[in-house]
Amino acid sequence: MPKALFTDLYELTMAYSYFKRGLNTPAVFDHYVRPPVRYRRFLVFAGLDSALSFLENLRFSQEDLAYLDSLGLFDWHFLDYLEAFRFTGDVWAMDEGEIVYPGEPLFTVEAPRIEAQIVETALLNTLNFETLIASKAARVLLAAGREASVVDFSPRRDHGEDAAMKVARSAYLAGFDGTSNTEAGRRWGIPVVGTMAHSYVMSFPDELTAFRAFAEDHPRPILLIDTYDTMEGLEHAILVAKELEAQGRRLVGVRIDSGDLPELTQKVRARLDEAGLSYVKIFISGDLDEYKIRDFKAAGGVAWGYGVGTRLGTSFDLPAFSGVYKLVWDADGPRIKKSPGKRTLPGKKQVWRQEEGDLVALRPEVHPGRPLLRRVMERGKRLVPAPDLAALRQATREKLFALPEEQRVIDRPQAPTYPVRVSEKLKQLQEGTASHV
């Protein structure tokens, strides 16, 4: 849960000014991602549960207030206000796991201006990141295909512990099969998976001894065969598989983490089949992402499962996008920012999913299709419980594999186009809104 002081200082200096001037009047802020998003034809929205928990539990502690006091920027009236601070606003948002597009509002905060302002940094931090990872994970899944098993191996390269937890959850939400992150398994019931490291093999006098030991100690063994020489490692794994068969058990699989994976997996598959071990699965890992999985398959690589780490957990080809939070309405009416290339869409809005794509309209407008934004928090209270993650995962997978072909393609478009239009009324408002200068 983000701390109350996990906020850019300017949120507090602005809030202080609003407080002194009686400007704590209603305001509406939209979170959206500025188009285009390089390398992404669609996004998968995530982070709603974190965001709502944060808003519900936001409190300033005595230490927080003492620290703020020490800065010499605020008077005690304002610190008293913060001591009693509660978020009392409404939130409209997309569902987690929804396929969404840059340019459309994803999360709208309607609250007294100070409340809406103070929560900006923490909301952006979590909504941006979880959506970033769910969107990356979706591409990895599409590359691997519906039949493959894909798991998160990223904790050692993720940006801290909070990142690793959110990667495990966001990837599972998008449709991954599991994670190596044991704490994510404990916390959310995500299936946890693990094989062995090279150091295990190196901790025994020889590879065959290591494999035998692991197979004896683990009910569903997968053996890592590339510590010394992959094809020799495979022969050791085959010996162990035969010994397990004699005990009425089965070797689950072999993992390969280095070398020419398309060629090696073909040779390994052929040798396993020849040895009567067609049930032994091939699992690959090693700096995988959607591009490498696509190329691996195109080169004839054969794998049942993929362990995806660094490039998933850091969204390596695009480690951030321009997720922003902008004032769009206040008591004086719709608001608009006109900085070059950064124009905003004013007013309270709804997004309608239609056959031709999404239509962003003013909230009172009614259009054909399904409205995507729903009210998820009212006067500071959540209206939606934490989701059933396993069910949500299943639903997201269905949506992903049902996307139109042109969105499922794994390529690197610099400036993709999105199926998002703006209603006539909203366009008129954007063109006509006075900017007060």
Added chain:
Amino acid sequence: MPKALFTDLYELTMAYSYFKRGLNTPAVFDHYVRPPVRYRRFLVFAGLDSALSFLENLRFSQEDLAYLDSLGLFDWHFLDYLEAFRFTGDVWAMDEGEIVYPGEPLFTVEAPRIEAQIVETALLNTLNFETLIASKAARVLLAAGREASVVDFSPRRDHGEDAAMKVARSAYLAGFDGTSNTEAGRRWGIPVVGTMAHSYVMSFPDELTAFRAFAEDHPRPILLIDTYDTMEGLEHAILVAKELEAQGRRLVGVRIDSGDLPELTQKVRARLDEAGLSYVKIFISGDLDEYKIRDFKAAGGVAWGYGVGTRLGTSFDLPAFSGVYKLVWDADGPRIKKSPGKRTLPGKKQVWRQEEGDLVALRPEVHPGRPLLRRVMERGKRLVPAPDLAALRQATREKLFALPEEQRVIDRPQAPTYPVRVSEKLKQLQEGTASHV
């Protein structure tokens, strides 16, 4: 503080096997970054304090043990062992803020094998990330130059809250002047900075009214002048500066966040000087990084300070590197992994900083120069306190600006070379070590 279960499941399945087989014998693991690291001519080591705190405080809770039990992979002997688990090993490490290079050991764990194995994931997570960010921040500082003020504006795009906290600390450690992250200010005493957002300007009937209000409410105002039209915004800021002068106060600066920054800052500087406001500083922001700052300056841009966000906090051009943790020694002697392209350096080692560069040698060897690895933990107890961050920051800045010209250059080498050599004795050991296959 990472949770005990924040570990890849395989660390626990391997540990279980070691436990059952009486293989909890002494082992030595090295953390290092595999060379080359694209786009980085040097690294700045960070994360030591987090890593030592983690090792000292690692405990499995009853919930943790109940969850592990539920997986059906472990027996109660092992769960009892985990219940009493304490890290009892020694650690040798570089100092935080040291300039280091890929290929040399940065953090060495000497502990019973199970202890050394279980801590791998959390250690890699924090050492990799904090070093990644300190190394990125160092490049930003070198581009901005010794006289510039450079601050972290990244929280909204960092990968979660833990990432944002570590970014603020690692950037400050490398020599940044401050952060917008208020919680990082509270926790570590890092100077916090903040101006205003566009939404503040938009919350008033017009820009001049907003500027006057902010200047009245903030003791050291910096005004954001690009919400509507930058040069008009500047005129409003000049009016406010003159009004402040009449009260015996001063406008600290103006911030520009969009547009053609080299051209705008020149025009703004000229106009400020013409208005007799040569003391008003220009502060720029907006997707800055070392490349943009270098190009901005080369194009004649004029700025006193830089707010650096997304591209610092995600290490955007390189969001991860291959930081690994490898078994290098155990009771049977030096160990080596021979996977293609991933050979390890066996044995317990020391790194000597010499005029010609760094020399990686076996620990008992004595060489000219300064030994960089020192023992920082003994039998599970820290030998070094948390550092004085402000002093460490000053020392790191000195080191950075004293680097040889060829390391200070801001370019994008795909495979930089590093001043790292391996001693003759270590080479012989690497070539001669039997691989046990």
